[in-house]
Amino acid sequence: MVRADEAVAPADGGATPVRRPRRSWRSGLWRRGWIIAALAVLTALLMVFHSTVPNGWGNLGSLLETFLPWVGLAVPLLLALAVLRRSATALIAVLLPAVVWLNLFGGLLTDKSTGKGDFTVLSHNVAAANTDPAGTVKLLNGSGADIVALEELAADAVRTYSKGLAAAYPYHVVEGTVGLWSKYPIADTEVVDIKIGWTRAFRSTVTTPQGPLAVYVAHLPSVRLKSDSGFTAGRRDVSAQALGDAIEAEPVKKVLLLGDLNGTVNDRSLAPITAQMRSAQGAAGDGFGFSWPAGFPMARIDQILSKGGLTPTDSWVLPADGSDHRAIAAAYRY
Secondary structure: OOOOOOOOOOOOOOOOOOOOOOOOOOOHHHHOOHHHHHHHHHHHHHHHOHHHOOOOOOOHHHHHHHOHHHHHHHHHHHHHHHHHHOOHHHHHHHHHHHHHHHHHHHHHHOOOOOOOOOEEEEEEEOOOOOOOHHHHHHHHHOOOOOEEEEEOOOHHHHHHHHHHHOOOOOEEEEEOOEEEEEOOOEEEEEEOOOOOOOOOEEEEEEEEOOEEEEEEEEEOOOOEEEOOOEEEOHHHHHHHHHHHHHHHOOOOOOEEEEEEOOOOOOOHHHHHHHOOOEEHHHHOOOOOOOOEOOOOOOEOOEEEEEEOOOEEEEEEEOOOOOOOOOOEEEEEEO
16 A cells, blocks of 8 residues: 555656655644634733723723622633643743732632631621521521621611621621721721712721731722623722721821722722732632622622731621622621
8 A cells, every 4th residue: 555645756757756755644733723822811911011001991900800800710711722722832921921920819718717716797788678587687696797797788677687697796787888897995986988979988997815906997999891891999999998998197196998899909990099008808718708799709809907006807698698799708806
């Protein structure tokens, strides 16, 4: 049998045909997959330079930063395409976004808990339309938290929470739609004006056995994703600046902020707050700590932040209840 790529001398003794070299499939490993490789590089650049994505229209930069960890889903997709394309070029290029993602978020995958703290705090947007307030009360009472901040308190639900939490938390204060329950005395409560026309933030002094804490409870305005205007967050951003200014002027050294900030710590628009405070979720515990939406959490828009030398020793997310958010908690060493 004669192979198709072998030259065969003609019977009449004519000139021997030119031999055509076979194309090896191995040579295509480097020539294929350049589009996939380019997409991999663009994905890596998007994660590295996310802060340069403009917010001029639709707050695209803030939208990207809200869901930034999810950009990593592009890595297994690109990897699968590179394998199907049998491209060594693409396979090597996919390593770039993988390394960038691990550099940004890999630390969240390891357990950074350092044991029990001096006290535990909890924050929960209980939702005005909570379908099971009694279940939420049970969740809070069983949380083991010493200080509990609640946001989006409906007027007709305040009595339910006050009565249900009274035995475990003898001290509490409610201002507008936010409240604070504590096992320790609460004093010097002042409303914080976050420029929205009604009360959704305040500060109190909580006296723990280890010393005083300035505790801020806040619920910043909601953001919306609209087809005609993109990610609308203007009111939230104004409130973030006002809240950040109040915290910066706080005379008490050790400060906690508990609340629904409607944004993640990656969102540049929360910089007036996050630039001066430390996230418990990023410094202790493990995992991303996503808190919203409750059914399938995709972002941590509820926050526990601190400044003044408070050291988080653990951080976790509680099970879903009747709210569209999940409660978050953290332990601190004074």
